Amino acid sequence: MFGTKRKPEALIFDLDGTLFQTETLLLPAYHATFAQLRAEGRYTGETPPERHILGALGMVLKHIWHEVMPEVDESVHRRADELLTAYQIEGLARGEGTLYDGVAGTLKALRDRGMRLFVASNGLEPYVKGVIRTQGLEPLFETEGLYSAGQYQTRSKVDLVKRLLETHGVADAWMVGDRSSDVEAGHCNGLFTVGCDYAGFGKSAELDKADARISRFEQLLDLIES
Incomplete structure (x- = not known):
């Protein structure tokens, strides 16, 4: 274990391969x-x-x-x-692009439980914000809570997440993503990390250092409650 598992005040999500079927x-x-x-x-x-x-x-x-x-x-x-x-x-x-099963409902359930929700993506700003907006997810995320490397010109996701945490005054969060860069961004910022093992883009061992792994997005709710 690299991060401490306790109920977080916020969750920070990668976009591609985590929320969105890229x-x-x-x-x-x-x-x-x-x-x-x-x-x-x-x-x-x-x-x-x-x-x-x-x-x-x-x-x-x-x-x-x-x-x-x-x-x-x-x-x-x-x-x-x-x-x-x-x-x-x-x-x-044109309405193209699909969320993973259970994403919209799970995000709403997390928000209903009082969780603060953010995105931290290595994508460009128009793409990241466009996906969240056109998928109808924008009301579920914190105001100005969609962070992209394209907008902030950060060198790594570690720096992007650090900026997010400091700007929004987040003291305790989980980092949720499907790549080793997400795990690294979480651990370098002292966060508990959840590896999403369903996109299949990365190498099989890429999420070995994650503190927890899920094979379906809905499992995040059980992980938080357990």
């Missing part, structure tokens, strides 16, 4: 991004396999593109940022 929105946008890069003459060749971007989820976009297309210029990475975000926002406006 691939339902990401993959169509991913293919559209490479089609446009080719049309602009910025990229040649086939679109890299989907596993490359899915395996890199949880990183900041700068590092994701180094994994997906390490051979191209940084300017192409930045254009890919713009395109991917724009296509995902367009997809959200």
Whole structure:
């Protein structure tokens, strides 16, 4: 155990692979991004396999593109940022993208129990806020409680969570996410960590250091009450 398990005043959630089934929105946008890069003459060749971007989820976009297309210029990475975000926002406006089973009901139950709810994501601000808004979850989260690396230009999720805790005066929280970066962000800030073991984006041992693991999002309620 790295964090102490006690009933928290707040929960901080990762977004992709934790609340939101990222691939339902990401993959169509991913293919559209490479089609446009080719049309602009910025990229040649086939679109890299989907596993490359899915395996890199949880990183900041700068590092994701180094994994997906390490051979191209940084300017192409930045254009890919713009395109991917724009296509995902367009997809959200069309009603694309799906939450994991039980997310909406569980978040409402947590809020009804008086928990303060936050998001800390390595994504870009328009994407993070767009997902929460279009999925109808915005009223459940704290005002100004959606934190993204894109908005605050943080170097790591450790720094992002630290900023969130300090800004909102949170003394005791749980960090909930599906990647090792979420576990690290929680432990480095003295938080109890919950690993979400249902997205399948990361390596099998990635959540070994989490203080607890859940295979369905609803199990979070039982974990808090136990």
